[in-house]
Amino acid sequence: MRGILWTLVSVILILAFLTFLIPTLFGAVGNAVQVNAVINAEQMAGIINILESSPANGQYKFFLPDADCKVQLKTKNGIAVLNFSITLGTEQQHLVEIIENGVSVSLLPQSGQEGIECDKGREKPLYFARLNNNIFISENSLISGE
Amino acid sequence: MMRRITPIEVMGYVFKIVVVAFVIIFLLQIFVNMWPVVRLNQAEKFSIELVENVMNSNLTTSYGVFYPVLVESYHMKIIEPFMRQCDYAYALRFTCKDRDSCDDENIMDYIVIGYFTDKAPLFSKTYPIGYRIDGSDDYYNNVIPVELQVDVYDTALTNIACAIEKAYKLGEPQELRCLGYEGRDCRTIYSYFTGVGTDETDTNKNICSLQVTSPGNYKCSSEKRYLPDVVFQRAEPLVEFETLKNAKILRAIPTQGEFSGVECPNNWQSLVSSAPTSVALCIE
Numbered sequence: 001m002r003g004i005l006w007t008l009v010s011v012i013l014i015l016a017f018l019t020f021l022i023p024t025l026f027g028a029v030g031n032a033v034q035v036n037a038v039i040n041a042e043q044m045a046g047i048i049n050i051l052e053s054s055p056a057n058g059q060y061k062f063f064l065p066d067a068d069c070k071v072q073l074k075t076k077n078g079i080a081v082l083n084f085s086i087t088l089g090t091e092q093q094h095l096v097e098i099i100e101n102g103v104s105v106s107l108l109p110q111s112g113q114e115g116i117e118c119d120k121g122r123e124k125p126l127y128f129a130r131l132n133n134n135i136f137i138s139e140n141s142l143i144s145g146e
Numbered sequence: 147m148m149r150r151i152t153p154i155e156v157m158g159y160v161f162k163i164v165v166v167a168f169v170i171i172f173l174l175q176i177f178v179n180m181w182p183v184v185r186l187n188q189a190e191k192f193s194i195e196l197v198e199n200v201m202n203s204n205l206t207t208s209y210g211v212f213y214p215v216l217v218e219s220y221h222m223k224i225i226e227p228f229m230r231q232c233d234y235a236y237a238l239r240f241t242c243k244d245r246d247s248c249d250d251e252n253i254m255d256y257i258v259i260g261y262f263t264d265k266a267p268l269f270s271k272t273y274p275i276g277y278r279i280d281g282s283d284d285y286y287n288n289v290i291p292v293e294l295q296v297d298v299y300d301t302a303l304t305n306i307a308c309a310i311e312k313a314y315k316l317g318e319p320q321e322l323r324c325l326g327y328e329g330r331d332c333r334t335i336y337s338y339f340t341g342v343g344t345d346e347t348d349t350n351k352n353i354c355s356l357q358v359t360s361p362g363n364y365k366c367s368s369e370k371r372y373l374p375d376v377v378f379q380r381a382e383p384l385v386e387f388e389t390l391k392n393a394k395i396l397r398a399i400p401t402q403g404e405f406s407g408v409e410c411p412n413n414w415q416s417l418v419s420s421a422p423t424s425v426a427l428c429i430e
Contacts, residue, residue, distance in 0.1 A: 010169055017173050029182045049195035053202040077315035101199050101229035
């Protein structure tokens with residue numbers, strides 16, 4: 001009888017441990033993924049690459065992480081390179097080249113700024129819009145009704 | 147009066163404590179040693195994005211239905227037509243699945259476009275597509291089934307070619323680690339690059355990996371990459387091949403000047419130009 005009791009107590013302890021720690025752990029992993037520079041940059045580059053082969057007048061809404069981060073785009077001589085940097089103690093940055101297929105890609109930052117900055121305190125929306133043969137990246141929706 | 151605890155009971159308590167301690171240590175061990183690994187599968191991601199672009203390119207009449215005449219016009223050309231991302235090279239292989247229909251329409255059974263190499267691709271996938279038969283009004287019944295294999299490559303040569311292209315087009319110096327880093331070997335550099343042009347058959351526009359024919363003699367292997375609209379100062383590794391063998395860093399420097407030799411001069415940073423006339427390669 002006492003043996004069964006001990007087993008039961010051990011099982012309850014293990015279950016309690018797992019119940020409380022696993023969500024915390026997965027939450028921490030999810031948060032780490034969300035603020036990872038490589039993942040964010042690759043996701044945004046993927047959106048642009050797919051929009052390049054999509055019909056015109058389409059828009060995709062992406063959420064920038066709630067962190068100290070910035071999106072920049074360098075375009076020169078047909079090459080477009082997206083640069084995502086995030087500061088989490090130290091600065092992480094990742095550059096991804098966009099597929100070149102004749103569609104131009106432009107970033108529309110606020111006047112006087114080089115890139116689009118994230119907001120601390122909220123997940124800021126970023127819009128990727130395909131208008132004719134151009135893709136624009138903006139903080140504001142570029143297609144009405146979306 | 148308290149009962150005396152027997153040695154067997156003491157051992158029983160010790161055993162229970164050991165079991166509980168073991169369970170706690172085991173659980174802690176699980177959590178301490180848990181390392182989440184995020185795999186991005188970038189080559190696969192690139193392949194999918196590339197295919198989306200290919201399926202909607204000027205080679206097609208509608209999604210995934212290709213003009214065979216146009217596809218044939220690029221056969222065995224090492225250009226990466228319509229779309230390009232210099233980080234990865236790609237080859238498109240079209241294989242006719244209904245040979246009789248292809249023969250009847252005088253369409254080649256096998257067409258290959260893009261990067262040439264004997265090396266295995268980093269990622270490869272096949273897709274069912276079709277050839278549109280010209281002059282037919284019956285759209286749905288006049289498509290010949292074809293298989294498209296998309297091979298994505300990430301080799302030392304594609305890395306070096308991409309560094310040269312980025313340096314020239316962005317006007318920023320690029321750097322690659324040569325030995326002991328992702329298997330890159332800077333001895334693969336060899337080039338006939340001399341000018342600007344768009345003719346992919348012109349060997350002056352290609353960069354290729356070296357093949358040793360006999361001690362001290364090298365030639366271009368079948369692995370080549372075409373670099374459009376890039377001016378590149380000819381690399382001469384034939385004499386300095388042994389020097390290259392020990393190279394640690396390869397730099398692609400956009401410049402308006404001329405470099406001599408293969409080693410980077412001490413003042414290479416002052417020779418960088420944001421509006422380069424060519425790219426020079428050097429090692430450190």
